[in-house]
Amino acid sequence: MSTTTDLPPSAHWLNAMARRRSVPAAGLVEPGPDGPTLERLLELATRVPDHAMLTPWRFIVIEGDARSQLGARLPQAYRDANPQMDEAKREKFAGIMSRLFPAPVAVVVVSRPNRDTMIPVFEQELSAGAVCMNLLHAAHGLGFAGIWVTGWAATNEKALGLLGVGEDEKVAGIIHLGTAREAPAERPRPDARALTARWTPPD
Numbered sequence: 001m002s003t004t005t006d007l008p009p010s011a012h013w014l015n016a017m018a019r020r021r022s023v024p025a026a027g028l029v030e031p032g033p034d035g036p037t038l039e040r041l042l043e044l045a046t047r048v049p050d051h052a053m054l055t056p057w058r059f060i061v062i063e064g065d066a067r068s069q070l071g072a073r074l075p076q077a078y079r080d081a082n083p084q085m086d087e088a089k090r091e092k093f094a095g096i097m098s099r100l101f102p103a104p105v106a107v108v109v110v111s112r113p114n115r116d117t118m119i120p121v122f123e124q125e126l127s128a129g130a131v132c133m134n135l136l137h138a139a140h141g142l143g144f145a146g147i148w149v150t151g152w153a154a155t156n157e158k159a160l161g162l163l164g165v166g167e168d169e170k171v172a173g174i175i176h177l178g179t180a181r182e183a184p185a186e187r188p189r190p191d192a193r194a195l196t197a198r199w200t201p202p203d
């Protein structure tokens, strides 16, 4: 792959956007972003459109020992959430829950819409999604890799309680961050032209 150091700044940016790929959490290894770097990433992540400047999102960082401490507690949350499930199946999935945070750092992007405003909740949730995407791009820009996931830990009441997500909040995404063990292969991309119509006045 050719280097991009001779490209003008905008080309660097576009090139990075064109190349970014997600890497599964299990494929994210050390080094992850250290304290100051993560702070910088989160600062960049918050530079999103936000109708009426409501800041309808916040972060929960899971790093260091907190990963194994959370991993030790998630299986019981899974058992508590599924009391009727066949025991063998429940234990299998409970085991999976203990390994949900393998990457060096995970950032839970929490959507916390303000309901005392005219701004629709949907718009505020979209802003939280933009935070997730900004975080991925910023991490990629600093040479890290990541992935945006949700899944059981992001949606189940017991798991949300354990994470510290409030009842009036939702998880927009769990962004796992680290260094890609292997460079990810490209995947098929949608054809933007096939998804695009030009508006014309109705007859």
Ligand SMILES: Cc1cc2nc3c(=O)[nH]c(=O)nc-3n(C[C@H](O)[C@H](O)[C@H](O)COP(=O)(O)O)c2cc1C
Pocket: 020, 021, 022, 023, 147, 148, 149, 150, 151, 172, 173, 187
């Ligand atoms: C809101 C949201 C939730 C997602 N949840 C998961 C998930 O739980 N597990 C997963 O493997 N991918 C999930 N994905 C998909 C990945 O983030 C990603 O789109 C996919 O791996 C393709 O990677 P790309 O960024 O290289 O196109 C989710 C994507 C979004 C937008």
